[in-house]
Structure formats: C-alpha cells, structure tokens
Amino acid sequence: MSHKFFQEGRWQEAIEQYQRILTSQTGTPEIFWRLSQCYRHLKLLEQVFSTLQEGIRVCPTDGRLHFTLIIELQRNGRTQEAIACANQASQILPNDYTFKILKHLIVPTIYDSPEDISVYRQRYKIGLQRLIHETSLESEAEKKDALAGIGRLTNFYLSYQAENDVDLQRQYGNLVHQIMAANYPGWVEPRVMPPLQQNNKIRIGYVSAYLHCYSGTLWLTGWLRHHDKQNFEIYCYYTGNTPDLITRQFQDYSDVLHHIPHNLEATCKQIIADQLHILVFPEIGMDALTLQIAALRLAPVQCTAWGHPVTSGLPTVDYFLSSELMEPENAQNHYSETLIRLPNIGVSYPKPYIPPRTKTRADYQLPEDAVLYLCCQAPFKYLPQYDYIFPEIARRVPQARFLFLRGELLQPRLERAFSAVGLKHKDYCLFLTIPERLDYLMINLLSDVYLDTLDWSGGNTSLEAVACHLPIVTCPGEFMRGRHSDSFLKMIGVTDTIVEDEADYIEIAVKLGLDLAWRREIEEQMKARHDNLFEDKACVAGLEAFYQQVVQERLTLQREMAH
Missing domain, CATH: 3.40.50.2000 (Glycogen Phosphorylase B;)
Structure with a gap:
C-alpha cells in the first residue's frame, strides 16, 4: 500500500505508511529513500535530511542514500555539509568513484559572497588535479566503477562562477574521455566520413535526454521544422523518458526518431548503425548520459550547441554551434571546440503562444x-x-x-x-x-x-x-x-x-x-x-551551409589521401 501511495503521488499517506513500517521493523534502504522523496515533494527539507541520515545510520553502505543526501544538501545551499557527507561516503565506500568526484568537485549552487566564488573555484582546481591523480583505470573493476561514477552526475554548477572555464573543462573533458575510452576502446577511434548515398542526403543526428518540453532544447524544434528535406536526413535519439507533445514534434520533424531511454550502449550502437555524417548534441553538461556519449567518437564530425552555453572541453567534440549576435570578438578563447557563429541568434525559436490576460x-x-x-x-x-x-x-x-x-x-x-x-x-x-x-x-x-x-x-x-x-x-x-x-x-x-x-x-x-x-x-x-x-530561417540556412561544407571538406580530404 505504501508503494502504491508513493507511485500515485499521495505523499502524506505514503509517509504515514512508511513511518508505520519503520516503527515495527528495521527499515530498508528503499523505504528510507522513498520516505525522503515524499518529504522532498512536500518541501519538508529538514525531514528529508533527517530521514536520509537515519537511513545511512541503519544502512551505512547504501550508495543511493549517501548520494541523495549529498545532492540535496548541495542543491539547498548547504555546501559545507554536502562536502562533509561526501568525505564520509568516500571513506565508507572507498571504491565508489561517484564519491571521489563529489568529494573533490562539489561547488555551491548559490554563493554567500563574492569571496566564496574565489575560494570554491580554487578548491575545485585543486580537487580536479587530485581526482585525475587518484583515477586508476588498470583493472576491469576500476574501469566499470569510474564509468558508473561519471554516469551519475555532471559538473553543471562550475559554469555559474562567471569565469572562463575552458581550461578546467578541458581537464575534466579529457578525464571523462579517458574513462570512456578505457571502457569502450572501439568507440573512440576516428571515423571515416561515409559517402553520400543515391539520394545524396547528408545524415544529421541529434541526441538528447530532453527531446520533450524543456528550456534547453525547445529551440531545436525550429532547426528541424525548417530543415532542407531535399538535402538532409534527420535522425533523433531521445535518451530520456518523459515523452510529451514536444516529443511528438521532434518525431514529426525527423526522418527517424529512436526512443532509447537511459541506455548508453544501445544508443551508441544505434548511432553507429545509422552511419551519420554529423552528430549534434544540443547540450552537453546537464545530463550525465549525454556527457558519456559525447566523450566517444560515434560520427566523423561531432558538434554541440548552446542548450548549455559552455564549452564541453571534450576532445571528441569538434564544433560549437553558436550565434553571431551573442559572441564577443575574442570568443574562440572560451571554447575547446572550433566556434561556429551562425546567423542572428543561431536558433529558430518557435513563437510562443501567449494567452490573453485573464487574471489580475x-x-x-x-x-x-x-x-x-x-x-x-x-x-x-x-x-x-x-x-x-x-x-x-x-x-x-x-x-x-x-x-x-x-x-x-x-x-x-x-x-x-x-x-x-x-x-x-x-x-x-x-x-x-x-x-x-x-x-x-x-x-x-x-x-x-x-x-x-x-x-x-x-x-x-x-x-x-x-x-x-x-x-x-x-x-x-x-x-x-x-x-x-x-x-x-x-x-x-x-x-x-x-x-x-x-x-x-x-x-x-x-x-x-x-x-x-x-x-x-x-x-x-x-x-x-x-x-x-521568432521562426528565423536565416540561421537554419547558415547551419546547413556549414553542414554541407564540413562534409564536403572531409570527403575531399579522404579522396586525396586515398590517392
């Protein structure tokens, strides 16, 4: 009954059931975790923390309880407590790479003072060096554990310090790439640009966990809606699992949409099978699975865009698709990728429906x-x-x-x-x-x-x-x-x-x-x-001219090298 209430979002009733269970028997990690989530939905933060702490006391080696507590503390501005809990988790679970990352790389979601920004940035720099030094990928167990760790979180909050992150992102991007290469050595080699088939169409793939109503990818519908169907074939790979009406738009505007939720290997195999000319990540840095995929080489040319407007730092991402109007003159210094300044704002944003003013x-x-x-x-x-x-x-x-x-x-x-x-x-x-x-x-x-x-x-x-x-x-x-x-x-x-x-x-x-x-x-x-x-088509024309140019350049180079 308790799990039924939980699944139906009847949080208060679920809480009463879980508390009844905990008074009569020793709690399981699952019960403590679910109870904490009930409190989270009701915005009862202190109960969230105390429930997770009690769960850790009873089940000290449960990684999910530690992870949830650390993330909730960080998210709610309790950074020092989050760091202390990450250190504790790292001692209890020394082989769990997740807590190595958290121990070294936690930064606040919100800063108390400008001085805090400098302090935590310096801490991150030192922590990143230590994490790189401590990362061993010798044994199969170490490879798998590091893979799991980078699959649980990204360093999303680093970029909210208003600093040039390119060097730190390169270091972290190289680390992620090394972990992915150790686990999937066959998926990091350079790829040959496939010849154009009889229909002469360039195959473009877009992969994201957010091919639904989400601010980081809503703009992408415009690129797809206005794309040149004569010269391009569009493949979408939806790795999330909350499909909605916007997902339907992505499907309608694509030649193929593959919905492969939360499955790294199946997604990569499908991308490789589709023999894309160019693979595009609308964002890199918000979703851990996307970061892992982007750290591999699944297409001859790989690009990212400004769904998360920060350089990826990944050696496997070749171009950053940005905006002519947004970038300052020296902007290339902010990116590990080659910067492409698309016309105007760089995206064809669908005109929002604005309702009449019916409320006061x-x-x-x-x-x-x-x-x-x-x-x-x-x-x-x-x-x-x-x-x-x-x-x-x-x-x-x-x-x-x-x-x-x-x-x-x-x-x-x-x-x-x-x-x-x-x-x-x-x-x-x-x-x-x-x-x-x-x-x-x-x-x-x-x-x-x-x-x-x-x-x-x-x-x-x-x-x-x-x-x-x-x-x-x-x-x-x-x-x-x-x-x-x-x-x-x-x-x-x-x-x-x-x-x-x-x-x-x-x-x-x-x-x-x-x-x-x-x-x-x-x-x-x-x-x-x-x-x-809204609905700007000039940027789509600029985008497709870039796609055509980069594919032709690669094909020409391959022909020259073959002779």
Whole structure:
C-alpha cells in the first residue's frame, strides 16, 4: 500500500505508511529513500535530511542514500555539509568513484559572497588535479566503477562562477574521455566520413535526454521544422523518458526518431548503425548520459550547441554551434571546440503562444499599485556581487516590488543587501512558486519590467518576455552565456534598455519604473517588432551551409589521401 501511495503521488499517506513500517521493523534502504522523496515533494527539507541520515545510520553502505543526501544538501545551499557527507561516503565506500568526484568537485549552487566564488573555484582546481591523480583505470573493476561514477552526475554548477572555464573543462573533458575510452576502446577511434548515398542526403543526428518540453532544447524544434528535406536526413535519439507533445514534434520533424531511454550502449550502437555524417548534441553538461556519449567518437564530425552555453572541453567534440549576435570578438578563447557563429541568434525559436490576460494581480496576491520587477531566473544565476542593485532601485522607486519566482535561497543575501541601506527586504521582495506554465506567462503579462541576470542571461525566459512585450533590462557579459537577452533585443531593434554597466542598469531600471510613458513606448516597440525574433530561417540556412561544407571538406580530404 505504501508503494502504491508513493507511485500515485499521495505523499502524506505514503509517509504515514512508511513511518508505520519503520516503527515495527528495521527499515530498508528503499523505504528510507522513498520516505525522503515524499518529504522532498512536500518541501519538508529538514525531514528529508533527517530521514536520509537515519537511513545511512541503519544502512551505512547504501550508495543511493549517501548520494541523495549529498545532492540535496548541495542543491539547498548547504555546501559545507554536502562536502562533509561526501568525505564520509568516500571513506565508507572507498571504491565508489561517484564519491571521489563529489568529494573533490562539489561547488555551491548559490554563493554567500563574492569571496566564496574565489575560494570554491580554487578548491575545485585543486580537487580536479587530485581526482585525475587518484583515477586508476588498470583493472576491469576500476574501469566499470569510474564509468558508473561519471554516469551519475555532471559538473553543471562550475559554469555559474562567471569565469572562463575552458581550461578546467578541458581537464575534466579529457578525464571523462579517458574513462570512456578505457571502457569502450572501439568507440573512440576516428571515423571515416561515409559517402553520400543515391539520394545524396547528408545524415544529421541529434541526441538528447530532453527531446520533450524543456528550456534547453525547445529551440531545436525550429532547426528541424525548417530543415532542407531535399538535402538532409534527420535522425533523433531521445535518451530520456518523459515523452510529451514536444516529443511528438521532434518525431514529426525527423526522418527517424529512436526512443532509447537511459541506455548508453544501445544508443551508441544505434548511432553507429545509422552511419551519420554529423552528430549534434544540443547540450552537453546537464545530463550525465549525454556527457558519456559525447566523450566517444560515434560520427566523423561531432558538434554541440548552446542548450548549455559552455564549452564541453571534450576532445571528441569538434564544433560549437553558436550565434553571431551573442559572441564577443575574442570568443574562440572560451571554447575547446572550433566556434561556429551562425546567423542572428543561431536558433529558430518557435513563437510562443501567449494567452490573453485573464487574471489580475489579485489572483496571485500581488499589489495592484506596485511597480513589479520580474526576477524569474534560477537562484544559481544570481551572483552575490550584484545583490546591491535591488535595494538601489528600491531607494529610488518606493513602489518597487521584486518578484522572485524561484528565489527563496536568496533571502539571507537579500536581507543583508537591503539592511546595508537601511531597508527591509520583506517590504520589497516577493517570492512565488508558479507551478503551471499558463500562470508563468500570466505573471509576465502582469509585470512591469523584467530584470535580466548579470553574467548569465535569461534564454527561454527572455524570449517569452519579448513575446509578452515586457521591457527587459540587460547588461551583456563577457561570455556568450551572459549575452542572450542582449542579442534578442538587438534582433528586434529595441536597444534602449541594453546597458553598459551596473550603474547604467540601475538608472534604466529606475527610469522604467518611474516613467510610465517611456515604459509604454518600449512595450509598443516590442509589440511591433517581436515577430522578427521568432521562426528565423536565416540561421537554419547558415547551419546547413556549414553542414554541407564540413562534409564536403572531409570527403575531399579522404579522396586525396586515398590517392
């Protein structure tokens, strides 16, 4: 009955059943783990931690309990506790490579101060050297254990430090590649470019765990929808397992879609069997299985794109497919891959459906008379050195309210920043959880100004804000990941809210808050021009010209070498 409640998402009833079991018998790892997940769904964090800790006390060698505890602590901003638990797990399970990785490479999801960023970056650098030094791939057991370890996590949070990660990514990418090569030596050799068949079509493969409604791959539907069917054959490999209506689109826009959930070897065999000319990873760095596959050589040419806008560091990925408008002049220095600057924003983003405004602020307990600044990014995009911007705006716009949609973890920092200028953050900062997409878009329509994050800009969120004609304050950063909104506003020619520095950011945010006529003018410009941003076919033409060029170059080179 307890497992039935769990599977049906009846969390409170499942908790009662599991607790009854635990009072009458010794708990199993499965019961402790499921009970912790019930508490997680109910957002009862302390119970999550205490349940996992009790499970580890009873079942000290269960790797899943240790792993879940470490990840939950890290995710919830308790970094030092996560590191301590990783050290403990590594001592109890010394042969489990997962805990070697975690022990050395944990970084915070959210930083308490700018100094913390430097401290943890240095810790990561030293830890990575130690991990590389400690990695042995001599025995079959060591090979398999390292393979399992890199298959459980990625180093996703490293790139949220606003630094050039290319050297660290190269080191980690080489380590992952060595582990994959040790386990699959036949799948790392260079591949010959297959000749074009009678239909003369170039075969392009796209592999991702996210070929469903997900921000990191939604843009990919445009590349496929507008592709040249005369000259290209599209193969998709969906390695996740939450198919939905967007998965159906991927299927409709492809010649073949293989759904092979969570199976490394079966996916690789299928990719090799399809004899692709080019294999593309829409993102590398968010999904562990994708990282493993990308560290192999399954097609003669392999590319990644900006679903996760950071270099992969992998020696097996040849090109990074980016955007002409997003990349600064020196951008090649940020990538281990050869950088390809596709026209405009580089993707053909489907125009979002924006519903009519059917709700009011009162429906979300939002003040009607406030100047509502939407702050909708994930908490790890907000760096502590910019916290002061919010109270500076509030000092000059008394009606300002900053609406954070995922920002509870930021509250201690915001409290400090507002206190520093004699204000209370609770008078200005609102925190909402928006479960439904319709409500999320409604919040965009009810807001006055969108405050973009500095150093890591909004992607999908900014595109949807443009579609809602919501003025965006953005400051382009050093790296492409901090220049998304900048490129979107340039595409539609509404550039008055693009700023040069933090002082200018505050000025423009204040002006938008106080000058209603100017704000309306910006909204009208966005409304008139926003269609320029969506369904762009120029970037698809640029992408396919690149595909054709690289295949022809390889085929010509092979012919010359054969003679």
